[in-house]
Amino acid sequence: MTARKSLLKVILLGDGGVGKSSIMNRYVTNKFDAHLFHTIGVEFLNKTLEVDGSQVTLQIWDTAGQERFRSLRTPFYRGSDCCLLTFSVDDNQSFLNLSNWKKEFIYYADVKEPENFPFVVLGNKVDVTERQVSAEEARMWCQENGDYPYFETSAKDATNVAVAFEEAVHRALAADDKADHLIPTDTVKLHRKPRSATACCS
Amino acid sequence: MAELLKVIFEHEGIFLHPSPDEGGPEQDLLVSGTLRVLEKDAEILVEYRPLEDSVDPSNMLCAGQDSSSVVEWAQCPGEKSQSRQQLETQQSYETEWDMVNAISFRKKNCTNGEGSLNHSQERSRWAFSVNISDLKSITVKDEGWTFLILKLKDAFSSLPALHFHQGGSKDFLDCLRRFALLTECPEDKTCLMVSTPNRALSQSFENLLDDNNFGLVHKFKRDPYVATLGSFSKVTNYIYDALRGAEEQQQRPPEEVADLLGEVIPGLEINQQEEPGFEVITRIDLGARPRVSRAEPLSADDWSKHQDPEGRMKDEATLRQKIFKGGLCHAVRKEAWKFLLGYYPWSSTLEERKSVLKAKTDEYFRMKLQWKSISEEQERRNSRLRDYRSLIEKDVNRTDRTNRFYEGLNNPGLTLLHDILMTYCMYDFDLGYVQGMSDLLSPILYVMENEVDAFWCFVSFMDQMHQNFEEQMQGMKTQLIQLSTLLRLLDLAFWNYLESQESGYLYFCFRWLLIRFKRELSFQDVLRLWEVMWTGLPCQNFHLLICCAILDSEKQKIMEENYGFNEILKHINELAMKLDVEEILQKAEGICLQIHSCKDLPHSISSILGFDAKRQVPNQAGLGGAPRPAPQQDACSNGHCRESRPQNSCRGVSTS
Ligand SMILES: Nc1nc2c(ncn2[C@@H]2O[C@H](COP(=O)(O)OP(=O)(O)O)[C@@H](O)[C@H]2O)c(=O)[nH]1
Ligand SMILES: [Mg+2]
Numbered sequence: 001m002t003a004r005k006s007l008l009k010v011i012l013l014g015d016g017g018v019g020k021s022s023i024m025n026r027y028v029t030n031k032f033d034a035h036l037f038h039t040i041g042v043e044f045l046n047k048t049l050e051v052d053g054s055q056v057t058l059q060i061w062d063t064a065g066q067e068r069f070r071s072l073r074t075p076f077y078r079g080s081d082c083c084l085l086t087f088s089v090d091d092n093q094s095f096l097n098l099s100n101w102k103k104e105f106i107y108y109a110d111v112k113e114p115e116n117f118p119f120v121v122l123g124n125k126v127d128v129t130e131r132q133v134s135a136e137e138a139r140m141w142c143q144e145n146g147d148y149p150y151f152e153t154s155a156k157d158a159t160n161v162a163v164a165f166e167e168a169v170h171r172a173l174a175a176d177d178k179a180d181h182l183i184p185t186d187t188v189k190l191h192r193k194p195r196s197a198t199a200c201c202s
Numbered sequence: 203m204a205e206l207l208k209v210i211f212e213h214e215g216i217f218l219h220p221s222p223d224e225g226g227p228e229q230d231l232l233v234s235g236t237l238r239v240l241e242k243d244a245e246i247l248v249e250y251r252p253l254e255d256s257v258d259p260s261n262m263l264c265a266g267q268d269s270s271s272v273v274e275w276a277q278c279p280g281e282k283s284q285s286r287q288q289l290e291t292q293q294s295y296e297t298e299w300d301m302v303n304a305i306s307f308r309k310k311n312c313t314n315g316e317g318s319l320n321h322s323q324e325r326s327r328w329a330f331s332v333n334i335s336d337l338k339s340i341t342v343k344d345e346g347w348t349f350l351i352l353k354l355k356d357a358f359s360s361l362p363a364l365h366f367h368q369g370g371s372k373d374f375l376d377c378l379r380r381f382a383l384l385t386e387c388p389e390d391k392t393c394l395m396v397s398t399p400n401r402a403l404s405q406s407f408e409n410l411l412d413d414n415n416f417g418l419v420h421k422f423k424r425d426p427y428v429a430t431l432g433s434f435s436k437v438t439n440y441i442y443d444a445l446r447g448a449e450e451q452q453q454r455p456p457e458e459v460a461d462l463l464g465e466v467i468p469g470l471e472i473n474q475q476e477e478p479g480f481e482v483i484t485r486i487d488l489g490a491r492p493r494v495s496r497a498e499p500l501s502a503d504d505w506s507k508h509q510d511p512e513g514r515m516k517d518e519a520t521l522r523q524k525i526f527k528g529g530l531c532h533a534v535r536k537e538a539w540k541f542l543l544g545y546y547p548w549s550s551t552l553e554e555r556k557s558v559l560k561a562k563t564d565e566y567f568r569m570k571l572q573w574k575s576i577s578e579e580q581e582r583r584n585s586r587l588r589d590y591r592s593l594i595e596k597d598v599n600r601t602d603r604t605n606r607f608y609e610g611l612n613n614p615g616l617t618l619l620h621d622i623l624m625t626y627c628m629y630d631f632d633l634g635y636v637q638g639m640s641d642l643l644s645p646i647l648y649v650m651e652n653e654v655d656a657f658w659c660f661v662s663f664m665d666q667m668h669q670n671f672e673e674q675m676q677g678m679k680t681q682l683i684q685l686s687t688l689l690r691l692l693d694l695a696f697w698n699y700l701e702s703q704e705s706g707y708l709y710f711c712f713r714w715l716l717i718r719f720k721r722e723l724s725f726q727d728v729l730r731l732w733e734v735m736w737t738g739l740p741c742q743n744f745h746l747l748i749c750c751a752i753l754d755s756e757k758q759k760i761m762e763e764n765y766g767f768n769e770i771l772k773h774i775n776e777l778a779m780k781l782d783v784e785e786i787l788q789k790a791e792g793i794c795l796q797i798h799s800c801k802d803l804p805h806s807i808s809s810i811l812g813f814d815a816k817r818q819v820p821n822q823a824g825l826g827g828a829p830r831p832a833p834q835q836d837a838c839s840n841g842h843c844r845e846s847r848p849q850n851s852c853r854g855v856s857t858s
Contacts, residue, residue, distance in 0.1 A: 016637070017596040035603035037721065038596070040638055041712040043775050044768070059768070066593065066637045068673065072712065075462030 008172050009059045009079055010165070013101045014086030015094040016065035019124040022155035023086065024062045027165050032156050039064045042076050051169055058169060074108035081172035083109070084164070086122045089152065092132040095123075098141065116178070118171035119148045122164055127154040207465065211239035211377035215368035216250065218328055233328045237364060239377050246334040246381045246398075248352070250364065330361055334382050337396040342371070350374075456767035460704030488692065491796040496784050497528035499730075505534045513552030515541060521548075526739040529730045535649045542736040543662035545655070559654075566654045569628040570621065587627070590635040594623045601640040605725055607648045618647055622657045629661065636671040639664070641720040645728050670716050681715045682708050684810045685746050691807055692750055692793065696757045704767045710774040711749055718745060722752075727783035734787060740794050742812030747797075751789035752781065 012020040021039050026032055028045040044061040061080070063073040077083075083105050087094040098121070106114045123138045135152060142148040149171070151164040218233040235252035332354065341351040343363075348371040352361045366374075375394070378384060387393040504524070508516050515521060530538050540546045545562075546555050573587070581588055598620045602608045607615040622643060627634045643660045650656035669677025685708055690697040700706050713721055718735070720728055735745055756777065760770055797803065798813060808814050 016593065017600075035609075036600060037602075037641075038600040038637060040641075040716060040721065041775075042771070044772060064637055068636050068671070068675070072463070072675070072678075072709075075459045078458040078462060079456070 004054065004173060005081070005176050006055065007057045007059060008081045008169060009061065010082045010084060010168050010172070011061040011063075011077060011080045011105070012084045012086055013063070013105055014065065014122075015088075015091070015097050015101075018086050018088040018091065018094045019155045020065075020086050021062050023084075023122065023124060023153060023161055024060050026155040026158055026161045028060065030158070032158075041069075042073065047165075049166075049169065051173065056169060056173075058165065060165075070104075074104065077105055077109035080105075080109050081176065082118045082120065082168045084120050084122055084168060085148075086124055087133065087138075088125045089123045089131045089133045089138075090125050090128045095133040095138065095141075099145070102145070115146065116175060118168070118175045119146060120164060120168045120171060121148050121150045123150065123152045124155060126152040126159055127156050208241040209238055210241055210246075210380075211237075211374060213237050213366075213368075213370040213374060214253075215366075216370070217365040217367050218250075218252075218362045219365060220328070220362065235328065237370075237374065239334075239374070239381075240331075247331050248334060248337070248378075249331040250329060252328045328362070332361065334378065334396070335398040337382070339387065339396055340375070340378075340384070340394045341390070342375075342392050342394065457704055460709075460767055463709050464707055488796055488800050491792045492799075494788055494791045494795065496788055497524070499529045499531045500524050500534060500538075501531050502533045505530075505538060513555065514550065515548045518548040522737040522739060526734055526737040530733050532729075535729065535733065536651070536655075539646070539649055539659060539733065539736075540655065542733060543659045545658045545662055562658050563654045566625065566657050570625045572628045573624050586631075586634065590627045591624065593637065594620055594627075594635050594640070597635075597637060597640045598623070602644045602648075602725065605644070605648065608644065615647070618653055618656070619643060622647065622653060622660060625657060626660065626664070630664075633668065633671060638671065638717045641717045642667060645720070645725065645732065648725075649729065667718070678712065678715060681743075681746065682711065684743065685711060685715075685749050687806055688746055688750055688797075688810060689753065691797070691804070693754065693757065696753070696761065699761050700770070703765065703770060705770050708749075710771045711753075713775070714749055714752075715745075719748070722778050722781055723783055724779060727781075730783050731787070740791060741798070743810055744790065744794065746810070747790040747793045748786055750793055751786050752777070754789065754793075755786075 012024060014020055016038065021036055021043075022032060024045055025036070028047045039062055042061065042063050044059055047058045047060065048055055049058060050056070061076055063069075063076060083102075085098050085101055085105075087098055089095075102119065105111070106117070111117045121138065121142050123133060123135070135150075138152075139150050142150040149164075149167050151160045151167070153160040153164055155161060214234075214236045216235055216237040218235070220233060233252045235250055238249045238251070240247045240249055332352070336355055337352060338355045339353045341353070343349050343351065347365060347367050348369075349363045349365040350371060351363045354361065364371075375384065378396070381398065383397045384394040385397070387395050500521075505521075508521050510516055525538070525542070541548050546558065550558070576584070576587065581591075598616055601619065605615075607613070608619065619640060623635055623640060626639070626643075642663055643656070646659050646663065647653075647656040650659060667677070669675075669680070671677075686697070686706060689700075689708070697706065700708070719731055723731060731748075735748075741747070756773065759765075760773060763769070765773060794811070797807065797811065803813065805814075
């Protein structure tokens with residue numbers, strides 16, 4: 001078994017306005033900025049945390065949701081260790097779009113075994129009183145789509161944000177350990193890009 | 203590094219005749235597809251791809267309107283070609299994969315997985331891609347049509363025979379001859395042995411030694427054939443790679459990301475896949491960068507001195523020049539911006555402007571009424587309008603909310619922002635609302651403090667920025683290519699460094715370019731920068747030189763800290779609000795003068811900056827007057843690689 005990963009790439013996906021950037025900022029800086037701009041392009045923040053006595057750097061990626069920018073967003077899906085599918089509990093459409101986001105992710109991240117990929121689902125803005133999506137509905141979806149962990153978060157009042165990321169880390173590490181067991185080292189090499197097509201000079 | 207993909211040869215209607223066991227359940231399967239010879243990352247590949255529908259036409263990727271499949275997402279009606287591109291992107295990962303084995307004929311039938319993925323796997327089952335240097339021989343047979351059997355050096359793998367039912371085999375072989383030696387096998391006249399000589403290896407080393415700015419010549423990690431087909435900068439990559447080698451595993455995701463981005467910005471390939479030595483030709487000695495000074499903003503007094511009694515603006519050129527040099531006092535902006543943006547002609551009288559205003563006001567409210575008067579019922583049937591509205595509502599709430607004009611709840615500024623953007627959707631429904639547009643409108647509305655004026659000034663600004671927001675974002679792609687071209691001229695060492703970190707196509711400048719530095723500077727500085735840019739001085743595409751100026755300031759940090767792909771992106775993103783507008787403008791103007799006074803400027807550069815046209819460069823009388831002869835061959839001024847460059851090799855840097 002190889003050494004555990006020390007850098008994990010986690011990506012937040014979901015409709016525009018569900019609170020992806022706010023969640024990321026809440027987790028990394030523990031602040032909520034009600035004046036935050038909508039995201040343009042691609043951004044990421046790092047956060048280091050300790051897991052089972054060793055340091056893990058979490059690289060959290062956040063993108064802009066609009067259709068038009070898809071082609072410049074999707075390349076960044078590659079190499080993700082975990083995907084946080086995010087909707088807002090006060091926006092039913094954002095909930096309905098979860099499966100689109102999941103598919104887009106699997107497709108462009110080129111996930112080899114989608115069934116085993118660690119997704120975590122976040123229902124954000126639970127501080128809002130006018131809900132359009134119930135917790136049961138959301139849990140049901142998670143169960144039916146691959147038994148994903150579900151968290152009801154609020155970037156505004158910090159509910160469940162850290163917990164959700166910690167779960168993401170554990171899932172990602174578990175998936176990584178599992179992959180190490182299952183895939184012979186040869187296959188791992190296969191995934192690697194041919195840096196040297198035919199070795200010659202050295 | 204950016205994906206460099208050039209199609210050298212392409213022929214459709216090449217068939218495979220899989221034997222029944224290979225064909226699986228589909229007996230008598232004939233696979234039809236396209237054969238290509240590609241140059242990709244400076245390697246020559248022979249690639250075969252079945253037609254999308256040759257496996258099963260009913261599997262076409264277009265699902266119904268409200269299917270939730272992701273492929274369908276990519277493929278709204280009328281966007282066929284776009285989604286095809288995306289499919290190709292998908293397939294090319296597999297190609298990469300395949301090259302690991304040197305061969306890649308897929309025999310495994312992939313069954314599970316979800317629908318859309320399944321299709322592409324189904325197709326790619328017959329796809330293959332081989333590096334030309336892995337080919338051992340080609341046997342040419344005839345059965346009323348020609349078919350070719352490609353053999354690989356790796357004896358354990360085989361490729362299916364290629365049947366040229368519609369001709370083309372000779373062209374294909376001729377094409378291969380450009381990159382490999384095909385010699386008849388003495389024992390078998392139908393068999394051509396393939397060998398790929400190591401071309402120009404020594405020359406490439408020369409460049410390396412000569413050009414290496416870092417004194418890091420260690421070792422090639424890579425096939426010299428590949429290295430030498432590539433350009434100098436590629437060679438540099440391998441040196442960096444060698445140094446960072448241990449981290450390869452960690453480095454992989456950014457590298458893949460970069461490859462994919464390179465495919466998304468395809469124009470760049472044209473730029474970069476120039477013949478060997480292209481970079482070298484741009485290494486022209488630029489003289490010292492002149493120091494320039496900035497001036498005070500134009501005062502209200504000054505402005506009114508330029509106005510005649512009827513209200514015409516006199517001496518537009520001088521005015522522009524003054525605005526370029528110092529910007530405007532805030533009090534003048536409301537009026538001056540209308541001229542700068544072309545809402546009012548400089549030569550118009552006050553009377554004329556009144557009637558312009560009247561007509562424009564009518565037109566604005568006519569369009570505003572259009573969306574205002576749509577009933578909920580109607581809107582339910584108009585998904586595009588609904589989507590525009592929902593995006594606008596979300597974004598208006600996230601635009602400049604700390605500015606007093608837009609802060610707090612129920613601020614009238616927010617309503618205006620919303621209404622103008624909605625009306626713009628009616629003005630240009632095809633474009634509608636795209637994220638980023640609220641950023642472009644906000645400063646204009648802030649200055650105009652008037653709905654109608656702000657709308658029309660925004661329309662003018664959008665005329666300049668339109669391409670950035672279009673479906674294919676062609677404007678963004680073009681600008682990234684142009685920027686890359688400029689940066690390479692200005693600072694080859696830095697450009698090479700970025701290339702070596704997979705960042706040569708400058709994706710990290712995306713936000714700068716999309717909304718003209720709106721998020722990078724303080725609100726007040728944005729106003730200054732924009733009015734300076736709107737003067738059209740001192741050259742065309744001055745904003746690209748502003749990018750160069752900022753990058754120039756960050757270069758040292760980026761290179762000293764040895765930032766990789768992710769770190770560069772992060773570093774650039776985090777420059778926001780830390781930049782000094784006057785400093786940037788000063789530097790950018792200096793760069794402009796520096797390039798302008800350079801002899802033997804490649805045509806690609808002078809056409810980006812508009813130096814071919816007669817233009818006066820401020821404060822440098824005599825410099826800008828004469829049109830510069832467009833250098834063709836002589837652009838290769840440093841004489842490095844002239845012989846390896848075919849005649850037309852100076853072209854191809856995309857300009858607009
Ligand atoms: N009430 C509430 N509002 C939130 C929460 N998270 C984000 N928002 C607001 O929702 C809007 C969209 O958030 P943003 O992070 O920009 O969404 P993104 O487009 O997914 O990145 C902003 O106005 C945020 O202030 C939350 O947990 N509760
Ligand atoms: Mg965001």
